[in-house]
Every structure is written in C-alpha cells, then in structure tokens.
Amino acid sequence: MDVTNLRFLFYAYSAAWIIITIFVLMLVSRGRKIDRELARLKALVEDKERS
Amino acid sequence: MREKATYALGILGAIVMIWNLHHIFTQMAPEAAQGMAGWILFIHVPADFMGDILYTIALVTSILFLVKKDFTYDSISVACIEVGTMFILVNLVTGSIWGKNQWGIWWTWDLRLTTQLMKFLLYLGYLVVRPAIAEATQRATMSAFIAIFAYADVPLVMMAIRLPNVRTQHPSPVIETGGINSVAVPFVVGIIAQLLMALALMLVRLHQENTRREIDSLRRELHAL
Numbered sequence: 003m004d005v006t007n008l009r010f011l012f013y014a015y016s017a018a019w020i021i022i023t024i025f026v027l028m029l030v031s032r033g034r035k036i037d038r039e040l041a042r043l044k045a046l047v048e049d050k051e052r053s
Numbered sequence: 054m055r056e057k058a059t060y061a062l063g064i065l066g067a068i069v070m071i072w073n074l075h076h077i078f079t080q081m082a083p084e085a086a087q088g089m090a091g092w093i094l095f096i097h098v099p100a101d102f103m104g105d106i107l108y109t110i111a112l113v114t115s116i117l118f119l120v121k122k123d124f125t126y127d128s129i130s131v132a133c134i135e136v137g138t139m140f141i142l143v144n145l146v147t148g149s150i151w152g153k154n155q156w157g158i159w160w161t162w163d164l165r166l167t168t169q170l171m172k173f174l175l176y177l178g179y180l181v182v183r184p185a186i187a188e189a190t191q192r193a194t195m196s197a198f199i200a201i202f203a204y205a206d207v208p209l210v211m212m213a214i215r216l217p218n219v220r221t222q223h224p225s226p227v228i229e230t231g232g233i234n235s236v237a238v239p240f241v242v243g244i245i246a247q248l249l250m251a252l253a254l255m256l257v258r259l260h261q262e263n264t265r266r267e268i269d270s271l272r273r274e275l276h277a278l
Contacts, residue, residue: 006088010154014075014093014147018100019144022250025139029188029257036264043271050278 059086059256066249073242081239084248086095090154094236099243100144100169101169105207105252107137108176114202115197124266130200131183136251138176145173156222165213165223175203189269 077092084091111133118126148166153159171188179199186192214223 007081007090007154008088010150011089011092014090014150015096017150018096019141019148020145021139025254029254029261033257033261036261036268040264040268040271043275046276047060047271047274050275 055256055260059253062188062249062256063253066246066251066253069242069246069249073239074096076242077239081236087155089153090195092239093151093223095239095243097144097147097151098240098245100140100147101106103243103247104141104144104172105135105211106252107133107140107255108172108204108207111200115200118197120191122190124189124193124235127196128259128262128266131180132255134176134200135258136254139250139254140179140247141169141173141176146184161222163222164219165210165221168210170222172203172206175199175206181201189266211270 073095077095081092083089110129114126114129114133117123120131142259149159152161174254179196181191182199183196186195213219214221
C-alpha cells in the first residue's frame with residue numbers, strides 16, 4: 003500500500019481524538035462539580051428547614 | 054436509563070469511527086494527488102457538518118426561547134453551541150494539518166478559512182459571555198441574542214467557496230464536484246459516527262444545564278429561608 007502522507011493522516015486523527023477526549027474530561031469534571039454543589043445546597047436547605 | 058443511553062451512544066459513536074478508519078485502510082486506495090492525507094476529509098468535513106447542524110438547532114431554540122421564555126430551549130441552545138464549537142475546533146485543526154501537507158502552510162487568510170475561524174470565535178464568545186451574567190433570565194436572553202447574531206456567519210462560510218469572483222485556495226465540496234461516489238461510504242459513516250457522539254455529549258450537557266437550574270432555584274430557596 004502507498005503510505006504517502008500517512009504521518010499527516012495520523013496527526014489529524016490524533017488531534018481529533020485528543021480534542022474530543024479533552025472535551026469529555028472537561029464535561030465529566032464539570033458534572034462532578036455541579037453534583038457536589040447540588041448535594042451541598044440540598045443539605046443546607048434541609049438543615050435550615052429543620053432549624 | 055439516561056446515563057446508559059448516553060454511554061451507549063458515545064461508545065457506539067467511537068466504535069463506528071474506528072470501524073470507518075478500518076474500512077478506509079482496508080477498502081480504499083489513497084487519493085492520487087494527496088496520498089493518505091486525502092482521508093483527513095472523512096473527519097474534517099463531518100466535523101463541520103456536525104457544527105453547522107448544532108448551530109442551526111441552537112438558532113431555532115434561541116428564537117423559541119425569546120418567543121416562549123421557556124428555559125428548556127435555552128438549555129438546548131447552550132448544549133448545542135458547546136458541543137458544536139468542539140466539532141468546529143476539530144474541523145479547524147484537522148484542516149490546518151491537511152493544509153500544512155497540501156499547501157505547505159498551517160494557515161492562510163483565505164475567505165473560507167477566515168470566515169470559519171470567525172464562526173469559531175463568535176460561538177466561543179457566546180460561551181465566554183454566558184457565565185458572566187448572573188441573573189438567569191437575563192443570561193438566557195442575552196445568550197439567545199448572541200446565538201442569533203453569531204449564526205449570520207454560518208451561511209457566509211458556506212458561500213465562501215461558492216461565490217463567483219472569489220479566489221479561494223480551499224477545495225470545492227466533493228458533493229458538488231461529482232467526486233462523492235468514490236468516498237460515499239466513509240463520508241456518510243463519518244457523519245453517523247460524529248452524530249452519535251454529538252448526541253451523547255448533548256445528553257450529558259443538557260443534564261448538567263438542568264442540574265444547574267436546580268442549583269439556582271435551591272440558592273433562591275436558601276436566600277428566602
């Protein structure tokens with residue numbers, strides 16, 4: 003098989019996968035932060051309602 | 054159920070993308086002039102398609118938000134724009150790598166490339182401005198206006214390689230130049246793979262936006278107590 007410019011194909015697909023992976027990791031990290039904040043606020047509201 | 058569907062869509066998208074790469078390597082001959090770099094097309098073009106589809110949905114939902122004041126439309130808009138901007142970044146980066154190989158340069162201020170960069174920056178602006186507005190209704194209204202304004206660039210990018218009397222280095226679309234038959238399978242499969250991934254990412258982002266609204270209402274409740 004003619005492998006001319008295989009290097010550039012590799013760069014392009016790697017770059018695409020890296021961007022998608024970074025985006026997914028950012029989403030996961032943000033999701034965790036939001037869930038923590040939600041749990042904290044729920045606990046605060048419950049505490050206030052009890053007192 | 055929602056989580057399972059999200060994982061299933063994301064994993065399926067990744068599998069389809071890997072299958073497509075396998076199909077390209079085993080079934081296709083490298084492009085005569087470009088060699089294997091020509092196959093960058095199968096990730097570069099679908100990424101732009103995905104971005105434009107998501108931006109179009111965001112345009113419609115932004116208008117619907119302004120008309121109906123329903124925050125569900127705002128959530129869909131921000132999810133579409135965030136995921137769409139990621140796809141446009143993939144398009145810009147893979148295009149730049151292709152350009153370095155074919156033209157010998159990473160970037161040129163060609164009409165098509167410049168308008169595409171403008172599109173990316175306009176929607177990036179949306180994502181930067183949005184969290185800076187604290188009040189929910191004001192934030193959603195301002196975001197809707199920016200999304201509508203930013204969409205003006207989408208047809209400009211499409212026209213940049215079709216307008217007469219415009220000199221551009223960017224190749225003409227394969228669909229319009231009759232070259233689609235030879236690349237139809239990997240091209241369509243590439244779009245399906247990215248569509249599945251976009252759906253999975255949209256579901257995650259929508260859930261986050263709904264949780265964020267719940268946080269806002271809890272904060273208001275706390276303030277009132």
